[in-house]
Amino acid sequence: MSESSVLQVNGLKTSFFMDKTEVPAVDHVDFDLKQGEIIAIVGESGCGKSVTSLSIMGLVPHPPGKVVGGEVFFNDEDLLKVSESKMRDIRGNEIAMIFQEPMTSLNPLFTIGNQITEAILIHRKWSKKQAKAKAIEYLKLVGLPRAEALMNEYPHQLSGGMRQRVMIAMAMVCEPKVLIADEPTTALDVTIQSQILALMKRLNQKLNTSIILITHDLGVVSEICERVIVMYAGKIVEEADVKTIFEHPEHPYTKGLIQSVPDIRNKKERLYSIPGNVPIPGSIKKGCRFADRCEFVMDRCREKTPELISIEGDHKVRCFLHQESEEQN
Amino acid sequence: MFSYTIRRLLMLIPVLFGMTFIVFFMIRAIPGDPAQVILGQLATEEAINNLRAELGLDQPWFTQYFEYLKQLLTLDLGESLRTRTAVSEEIWPYMAATFELSFVALLIAVVVGVNAGIISAWFQKSWFDYTAMVVALVGVSMPIFWLGLMEQWIFSVQLDWLPPSKRENVKNPVETITHFYLIDSLIQGRMDQFVDVVKHLIMPGIALATIPMAIIARITRSSMLEVLRSDYIRTARAKGQKMFWVVYKHSLKNAVIPVLTVIGLQTGLLLGGAILTETIFSWPGIGRYIYNAIEYRDYPVIQSGILIVATIFVLINLIVDLLYAFIDPRIKYN
Known part of the structure; x- marks a missing residue:
């Protein structure tokens, strides 16, 4: 597998404008996608996963939505700056998308x-x-x-x-270089789900298409993805390869998501769920957006937004718990 | 589909039967006597009675009605009391005049209405949308006689661009073949007459088109707004399809069914209810034909005229229903 990246997203910010107030749905998202790689963007509903993909495609419903900042590099061109007709040539031809x-x-x-x-x-x-x-x-x-x-x-x-x-x-x-699959299996029953995933994996291997898989289902992620990006309230909170995410999740949100996956061997315990809901976009003005639902919340979490930092190789986390341990080390 | 069409055509029979019944008794319930109208104010009692007997009007109503039905079963539409010619012979020129005018009006209404609706939906809440919808609202509530008179006053009296009334220049009449003057003038290669006929069609066409156009624009807009939000439109855009085709291929076909329904109903109204427009523009159409017949209490003409208009109305709406299945493969008639 080549290491060159086909799609590079830097500081992508997409907002919705309701009654003239700006509600950011995607807030400074960065990631890159390598040739032939399958990455997953994971999060609950309303985390900005779909808006991220629509922003890349230039299909954010406007009005009220608008990409307000950032860069999306594809073939050395910033897709956010190219003309609509150029974008039409790319859509479906070089970057294709399937929907939920x-x-x-x-x-x-x-x-x-x-x-x-x-x-x-x-x-x-x-x-x-x-x-x-x-x-x-x-x-x-x-x-x-x-x-x-x-x-x-x-x-x-x-x-x-x-x-x-x-x-x-x-x-x-049209044999696109990138396929964005926005919850492709959510509406299907389980046996069909695994067939569709297997099909995507096969196409990925056969045609060397890079795939961005958007899902809230971690079971899907473990089946075919190589790298996982966890999004929460419009921001990336954790990013790592699939093995690390499942074995050593570091962000409390990722841990919560993994704990919420039902395990057939664990019959007695009630299935874990993260308390509360995803905040309404724009409702949290400062501090960590997960603070209200986090069991490890500290005072500084409510004051300052933590940065996304690398804790080990490609494993990145946005949480003060780890920034502290980094600092102590 | 075929058996459905046959069933629908068979259903025409009770509908038309009911129509004949209602029309027959209603026109006899209004005061006035054809014999009196024909012979005038000064006619003697005796002369009137003789004429009534001759026309069969002295018979009891139900006898007259059964006579009329017997006639209809032999496809005989009766004879005008006034002109003494068979209705089937004299009605065609009037029908052709109405068809021609209705066709032009419908063409204007559909082309302008549908496109205005589409653009309004696409640029929802833009100045175009607001303007078009206000104009449509005004259009729906516009009294046609007023609009017609204004057109005549501006374009004929003040500007002298268009002829104020009638189907053609009476000094240079079209030689009739089909009685569709557009077609007749074309097949005879008389371009001067064709242009003249077109000029005569513009003002009544627009007057007649106004209300359907406004209704079509509003229906198209709301139907398109619904469709433009659907997932398959996003899919079409994600394929890289051009906006024009996203709108006119993927959206319009999905949005067109309610529009078709309205077009069907409006066509019926155009054919039957164009009396106001036809009167203002002295258009020798079927509306005026029936209206004049009512004045003269020309019973056979009223009965048969209304019967024909009703048949056309039902047939057009049958065609619309069949078109649904043609457009949407999910609609099946069994």
Whole structure:
């Protein structure tokens, strides 16, 4: 695997403007994605995961949303500065995206074939016949039976799992360098979930596509990801490779998330859940955003926002607990 | 689909039967006597009675009604009491005039209304949106006779750009073939007459289009707003599709069904209810034909005229229903 990064996000800040007040949904997020790597962005609902991905794609609903700062480097170009037409050339072609809701993400009035060939013909000057052949090839690649017949069928004739496969085929058909998968398995039942994940892993290996997997499900993360970014209330709170995250989580929030994963061997105990809810974006003006829900909260947590610092190699944490230990060491 | 169409066509029969019943008795319930109208104020009692007997008006109502139904079953629409010509023969020029005007009005209403609705939805809360929706509100509540008179006053009287009324320049009449003057003038290669006919169509067309246009714009806007928020629109954008196609391919097709419903209903109103516009612009259409017949208590013309308009209305709405299934594969008629 090459070490060169394909996508580099620096200080990304996306806000929503409600009644002229600025509500930051994504607040100074930095990460980079290497060629052929699968990373996960994890967090509860409302942590800014989806907004991060939409910001990269330039699809933040505007108004009320707007990317207000930062850089997104792709192919040595800042995607936040390129023109809309340049961005259209990148969308679907070099960075593709699949969404959480396979049931509603396909247009109900056009055939599967029409929608996939459309994705090809936007970016390639091919004949309809070539595009159709390619579409059938990709429907087969994502493991859909009777691909030729499917081309003429409508989304409502397909099950949720099949639709998500169609979405993946549609996203992959231009062989993008980066695939952003926004909770691709959330709406599917468990057996289909693992099939879809296996499919993404296979495509990643076969086509060397880098994948950003956005999820709140740590089970999904452990199955296919190499590196994990944990987000909380618009900020990255911890970042490490998947093994470290599961074996030595350092941020209290990450620990809480891992404890909340049900374990079949642990029958007696009541399943752990982090008390409270994700704060409403913009409601916390100073201090650590997790302070109200944190069991290790200290006075300084409410005064100052901790920095994201590296504690060991690539393992980064945003928490005073570790900054202190660093300082003591 | 085929059996559904047949079923719907069969359902026409009771609907039209009910129509004949209501119209037949209603026009006889209003005061006035065709024989009296035909013969005038000074006619003698005897002459009136003779004419009534000749026209069959001295028979009891139900006998007359069954006679009328028997006629209809042989596809005979009856004979005008006033002109003594068969309704089926004289009605076509009037229908063609109304169709031509309605077609132009509908074209204006759909093209302007749908696009205004789309742009308003896309730029929601922009100045265009606010202006278009205020104009639409004014349009819905605009009295047509006033709008028609204003058009005539400005464009005919003050500016002298457009002819104030009628279908054509009476000094240079179109030789009728189909009675659609646009078509007739074209197939005869008379461009001067074609331009003249178009000029005559503009003002009544706009007057007639105003209300449907406003309704279509508002329905399109709200329907598009709904669709533009959906996930598949985001998918289309994520593919890198151009805005134009996102709107006109992916969104419009999904938003068009409620718009079609309105277009269907409005077409019916245009065909039947254009009396005001036709009167102001002296347009020899079916609305005026029936209106004049009411003045003369020309019973067969009123009955058959309304029957034809009702049939067209039902048929247009059947076509709209069938179009739903054509647009949306999830709609199935069985």
